[in-house]
Amino acid sequence: MSASVGDAGDKRKPLKVALLGCGVVGSAVARLMTEQAGELAARVGVPLELAGIAVRRPNRHTDVPAELLTTDAEALVTREDIDLVVEVIGGIEPVRSLLLAALKSGKSVVSANKALLAEDGATLHAAAAANGVDLYYEAAVAGAIPLxxxxxxxxxxxxxxxxxxxxxxxxxxxxxxxxxxxxxxxxxxxxxxxxxxxxxxxxxxxxxxxxxxxxxxxxxxxxxxxxxxxxxxxxxxxxxxxxxxxxxxxxxxxxxxxxxxxxxxxxxxxxxxxxxxxxxxxxxxxxxxxxxxxxxxxxxxxxxxxxxxxxxGAGGEPTASAVLGDLVAVARNRVSGSRGAGESAYADLVIQPMGEVTTRYHVSLDVADRPGVLASVASAFADNGVSIQTVRQEGRGDAATLVLVTHVAPDAALASTVQRLSEYEFIRRAGSVMRVEGMPSE
Amino acid sequence: MSASVGDAGDKRKPLKVALLGCGVVGSAVARLMTEQAGELAARVGVPLELAGIAVRRPNRHTDVPAELLTTDAEALVTREDIDLVVEVIGGIEPVRSLLLAALKSGKSVVSANKALLAEDGATLHAAAAANGVDLYYEAAVAGAIPLxxxxxxxxxxxxxxxxxxxxxxxxxxxxxxxxxxxxxxxxxxxxxxxxxxxxxxxxxxxxxxxxxxxxxxxxxxxxxxxxxxxxxxxxxxxxxxxxxxxxxxxxxxxxxxxxxxxxxxxxxxxxxxxxxxxxxxxxxxxxxxxxxxxxxxxxxxxxxxxxxxxxxGAGGEPTASAVLGDLVAVARNRVSGSRGAGESAYADLVIQPMGEVTTRYHVSLDVADRPGVLASVASAFADNGVSIQTVRQEGRGDAATLVLVTHVAPDAALASTVQRLSEYEFIRRAGSVMRVEGMPSE
The missing domain is CATH 3.30.360.10 (Dihydrodipicolinate Reductase; domain 2)
Structure with missing residues (x-):
């Protein structure tokens, strides 16, 4: 079966792939591209050929063909014969420059680089759109999970x-x-x-x-x-x-x-x-x-x-699975002369400041166990508009701890409450505050 | 915001959508297309216009514009101005003929019809490929879940x-x-x-x-x-x-x-x-x-x-969510002049007969509680090559039940075992056999 699949794919000119980085994920990508060559060709319509791998220290990579290795990533991503670039180096520079060079040379890019996409995705998306090529990055979030x-x-x-x-x-x-x-x-x-x-x-x-x-x-x-x-x-x-x-x-x-x-x-x-x-x-x-x-x-x-x-969410093979899924997609697009959906930022919503974000809070306070303490604590919450859902006292005397869970309140209101509590001398330790999520709606 | 979004989309000619069926799912599709018109236009690049709805009894559908309703589904799917057809009727005929007519007229099709896809998907896929249009059916399996x-x-x-x-x-x-x-x-x-x-x-x-x-x-x-x-x-x-x-x-x-x-x-x-x-x-x-x-x-x-x-996995709105996701995809493809991935059946694997399929089994037998019963039962399993992992006896005397869980064995071997057991006079009731899945590997 694999022979006939390979034959079917070989009828057309292969797409050449440059791989940037050959660590845990990169070497899994290189290995799977070889092992599954027939299947990938059948799914894309043409074979995918690994045509170059950019690394820093070529002598460390004995598991890939030596003739593919290069230290000149810049030359690799702009090489005339390269169609698709896969980046699994990570970090901002020099990767941003490399990917921009690749996109400007008309290569579609598959990246697993969450840091770069989160810092400056807009620049990369703009370059992809301007050059009519794809930028895919499924592997950047949650590894193998299609998300x-x-x-x-x-x-x-x-x-x-x-x-x-x-x-x-x-x-x-x-x-x-x-x-x-x-x-x-x-x-x-x-x-x-x-x-x-x-x-x-x-x-x-x-x-x-x-x-x-x-x-x-x-x-x-x-x-x-x-x-x-x-x-x-x-x-x-x-x-x-x-x-x-x-x-x-x-x-x-x-x-x-x-x-x-x-x-x-x-x-x-x-x-x-x-x-x-x-x-x-x-x-x-x-x-x-x-x-x-x-x-x-x-x-x-x-x-x-x-x-x-x-x-x-991580690991060489799971991440490589996501990278290869993207590689098949951009390769199919290349074969059909089309382009996947680009950046969609039309809604252009504002970012809500954290102080306005509402959730519930779990607050624990080490207190002196004496009359009036609960009333004072409760008023600190009430004065800041934070409604208390449950209060529980653990221990007595010097070892007393008050554990409170609030209803939904803005983050800033909780912060003011904690500030106010810190001024009470009967609170021996500010204790801990943690947000509470995923409770049934009130 | 929604005004500017609508304006942006309206710069280009809308894509016209025909809806076949207006039950629980269809009416949710129609409503969401209206409510989210601005967003859908922004995501597709042009507005989506609901241009006709085929139903059997127009007077039953008071929640959609009366002028869109027609009982002539055949005329609707081949109407010159229609670009995309959404089918949420279900069943094999007349839907197969309608969708084939739509595909042959150059319309892309979104269907939620699992029965038709499972019976004769090949014919529909072939028609889509021959006419260079899309056939998407995310809603056919597991409702809203992207699968x-x-x-x-x-x-x-x-x-x-x-x-x-x-x-x-x-x-x-x-x-x-x-x-x-x-x-x-x-x-x-x-x-x-x-x-x-x-x-x-x-x-x-x-x-x-x-x-x-x-x-x-x-x-x-x-x-x-x-x-x-x-x-x-x-x-x-x-x-x-x-x-x-x-x-x-x-x-x-x-x-x-x-x-x-x-x-x-x-x-x-x-x-x-x-x-x-x-x-x-x-x-x-x-x-x-x-x-x-x-x-x-x-x-x-x-x-x-x-x-x-x-x-x-079901329900009007969740299923409509999947239908609309597909509708946006085929509309984007239409706008960019491309086509999504078609049927992929290159591997052409054989179907394994059920008798060869291996799994574990839970078998319960109502037996007469007397010496030698377990030995006979065990030999029925052993003679058919089915290895027993655990045996448990519940009750005694006339109310005794033997509960056995096997190791992994072929379905045919278990069937022969059950046949053999049914011949033993000390088994009062053949009892039940159920497969066991998802156990940790042996």
Missing amino acids: LRPLRESLAGDRITRVMGIVNGTTNFILSRMTSTGAGFAEALAEATALGYAEADPTADIDGFDAAAKAAILAGLAFHTRVTAADVYREGISAVTAADVASASAMGCTVKLLAICERTSSDGEAAVAVRVHPAMIPTSHPLAGVGDAFNAVFVEAEAAGSLMFYGR | LRPLRESLAGDRITRVMGIVNGTTNFILSRMTSTGAGFAEALAEATALGYAEADPTADIDGFDAAAKAAILAGLAFHTRVTAADVYREGISAVTAADVASASAMGCTVKLLAICERTSSDGEAAVAVRVHPAMIPTSHPLAGVGDAFNAVFVEAEAAGSLMFYGR
Whole structure:
């Protein structure tokens, strides 16, 4: 069968592919392109030929044909015979310049680069449009999970109201460990590092930069509005304590780092709110069961209702699967002389300031257990317009802790409340504040 | 904002849409096309104009403009000014003739018709290809869940090995009720009918015809092979008893009607196995938690690993969301003068006979509780090459029941075993046999 498939494809001139980067993802892309050559040719209509691989240190790459390797990425992306460019290097420069050069030379581009797309997608989209070529980047968000294409195409006839997901595997692994073992953050991070789930410098993951870039890309597609990483409110997980995780558990919740993109309104105008932060969600919520390095994204749309997409968010092969799906799509477009849907930013909604974003909060306060304390605390909330849903006191005397869960309130109102509470001398420790998401509507 | 969006779209000639059928889905499509006209125009590049609606009884449709209604569907689909045809009538004829006429007149078609696609998709695909137009049908499987596009496009660079899902909401509602209340099949069906989850004639749902049509469509896309409803092994849920559900529960499982499409091999050749039947799955499996009228589909691919798609599988608005997503896609293609990916059946794999398909089985036998019974039962399994994983005896004396769970074995071997068991006089009742899926690999 594979022979006849190959023959069918070989009747037409192959499309030549340049690969930028050959790390974990790049080498999986190169290997799968070879292993599945017959199938890919049958799906595209012509064979795909890997014609060059740009790397920094050619002698480190013994698993790909040496004659394909080059250190001159700039020459490769503008080479006359190259039709399609696949980028799996990551980072902003020199990748932005390379991809712009490729697009300007008429090559279609497939990229897995969330940081670049979130920082300056507009420039790349404009270059793709100006040169009549494609820019696809399914692999940039949630690895193997088909997510950008469903948002961009399947839901193109609907109004998306909310996207909420777990889009970073490293932090999800750490929080899952903290939940299952009771470990603190530092201990769980050390375990993640030892097992290869966290990089030597885990800042981009644990401080939420990675998730924020993905949130910007998701919000842009969902709401037809340009959103950059700088528009995303961001809090990482390094301040999450074992006590927070235990407190979440006590109220039937689990702690997750969520990326949340919402269609809201600001000053009477339609707006977009995009944020990344740890949050408590009910253990009955489908996202609560997403463990370890998996990713999952909930999408709510007016007509479709709730949808969920679940799968592996990282790793060489899963990411390569998404890259190759895009490669087949841009190659098909090249064969048929057409172009996929470009950037859709017509709605041009404003970004809602974080202070206006509304959600619920879990607040825990270590207090002196004496008459009048609850009344004072309650008035701090009331004076700032924050309504309390439940209050629970744990312990007595010097070990007393008040745990409050609020109704939905603006972020700024909660911040003022916390400020006010910090002035009370009977509060021994400011305690922790964490947002609560995914509860049934009030 | 909506004014400027409308203006932008109105600069170009609108695309005219004919709607065939105006029931629950059709009227949602018509309403959403009006409500979201500005957004749809911005996404397509030109406005979409609903130019005619074919119905059988025009006086029943007071929610759409009367001047759009016609009883002459044939004239409508070939009308000179129509660009795109949306079909939400269902059934084989006259719809097949209407859609063929539309495709031959150069209209692109969006259909939600699983029965027709599963019976004769090849004829429609051929007509679309011959006339250079599109045939899209995302709404035919799993309602609002973006599933066909991810299979066809996002995973086009991967090798799908298995698709397993809950694709029929009616049967899932009935089985969910049987599980939560202990009710029998007839009682749960009556409840589903009373609540509107089951049609007056529920045959297509409860006997698995609906799920089988969807399985054929999924298998065709996943394995690049033509699969029709007749190729699908099918068992419905009417024989599932309260005792089966209780027995599943006792072994930590729940009963679901599953559609399973697998890449296998038959006689050393690559093959496809497609089946629909009730099965026990562990309650820890993500599909076990999919309740009521929801749908969910698991996809396993070599590079991507496990993916899950979850959402509303039926209903007017969710189905309309999928129809409109397709409508935007075919309209964009029309505007850009291109065509989406057509049928991909190059792999042309054989269909594996059900007797060769391997899985595990849960067998319960009402036996006379006396020495030698277990030895005889065990030898019936052993003689047919079926290996037993666990045996449990419930009750004693006349009320004794043997519950066996097998290792993976071919369906024919299990059938021979059951035949042999039926000959033993000490078995008081043949008991029930149910397949077990989604257990961790042996």
